[in-house]
Amino acid sequence: MTGRNNTTRTDAKSWHRRQLFFDKAGAYGVIACSVLMTILLFSIIFFVGRQGLLTFQAVSPIDFFFSAKWEPTAGAFGAASFLAGSLLTTLVAILLGAPLGLAGAIYLAQVAPPAIKKILRPAVDLYVAIPSVVYGYMGLTLLLPFLRDNLGLPSGFGIFSAGVVLAIMIFPTVLSLSADAIHAVPSPLEEGSIALGATWWQTLRHITLPAAAPGITTGIILAMARAVGETMAVEMLIGNTPQLATSLFQPTATLTSNIVVEMGNTPFGSAWGNSLFLMAFVLLILSLFLILLVRHFSARKEAA
């Protein structure tokens, strides 16, 4: 009897020790993963940055950022047209996509009956699952011929077409984040406003939207980050030529599209290859900056 008791006690003890070991191993495992992730992230930034900054051995920063003369075989590395292309395309996408997303969010959060909400919400999330090459292909086969036939454009390639397709790609992001933000506005605020005699529209404009503003801004900035980094769909629609666009319907290029078009045939380590890395680095910095903005706004939301 006592012997048996003893074995169970030792069993229990070793079981306990084993659990402690698993606990510790688990904790270390998780730490290892997060360390690995951080190392990976910083190595990417370091590698892209170092390779990119080597460009300045051959090109002056002023030429790179402010000249639009991109003739790598003749030693001219002016990336201004790509920078302008990236920024303008993103701007068009946001100008078209953000109001659309916001309107959708208001409808979804405040107007839609539950049955429609049930269909609409997952439908919006599904947009994110559509690969960007599909968007690009749709733009190539539907949007471009439409623009050619209706606006009399020679080709339709340019900032406008890329911006329109990007707007469709990013409005779900704006929509879902804004809808969440509007949902999260405490209902006593709105009820108070209605009780004071404000109409639904007045309540929306003066109470709900200002209260949800940090969340909506976060959505728009995340959408911008996606738009500025989007490659495939833009590359298919922008025309990819290094000229400074003077109209929205003229082919030009963005940072992403020029990297993807030229990197395959560009010798690694040459000034040309390095300048593509520098463009990637500029993109990276731009995205990091946008993400920091997002953190800034969500911090404000928590404080409020």
Next chain:
Amino acid sequence: MFFKKTMLLAGAALLSASALLFTGCGGGAAGTDAGLSGKISASGSTALLPLLKPAQEEFQNANKNVTVSIAGGGSFTGMNQVAEGSVDIGNSDVDLPEEYKDKGLVDHKVVVEPFVFIVDKENPVKNLTKQQAIDILTGKITNWKDVGGSDQKITLIHRAKSSGSRATIQAVVLGSASFTDDAIIQDSNGAVRTAISTTPGSIGYVDAPYADDSVKVLAYDGVEFNAQNIIDGKYMLYGYGHMYTKGEPTGAVKAFLDYVLSDAFQNSQVEKLGFIPVNKMKK
């Protein structure tokens, strides 16, 4: 019970994996052709890939102890890697640029790659003279009516500044003039063809094998594109497919290059793929 089952499954998987491994090794070891052995690595031009894939298969069948691996990456990648010594052969559509001249690379021209100017099917223009082609590519002529077509804006659709095809057209057609930047750039032959077939008033160039029924091929300087006209030296739009080695090739690498240049391969595969055998060119 569950545990046992998993163990069983794992065991089975392990067994089949090792079986596969062993047969794999066996296949390699049981080679019939003694003599040549080793590994050949090549990288570079994607335009040459469809040609080199059958060469690789045939060559490996004949020489069981040799493994040939061929990667894409683009002409400059190929030349860069062979210069560094990280591959045995660098495939390229372009002549060796200045900065590679002192790297001790040996040029092997293995095939003639013809190019064609293509337009959308509705375009009535049939021929471009060299001067007209230059004026269009440099942006001097921007309307089809100036070259005998209808009153329609010309949209130039072609390849990026890093493309081997573009370098060839630059060398053969433009010479010292430079392309206009008012163009649409696509990153592959296939993409150029697709864009041209759907864009009215567009023009571009592709490797001849890519010109299919969806586009219209133009004559150049009054000469129709066909193999005979190139061989006779009448149709001038072509470049050479190069395979560069660092120093003179030896052993398996030399055997592989000899095979690609052999009549057996040049006469059977090369023409079938839309290229022209290099031995038929009159120099």
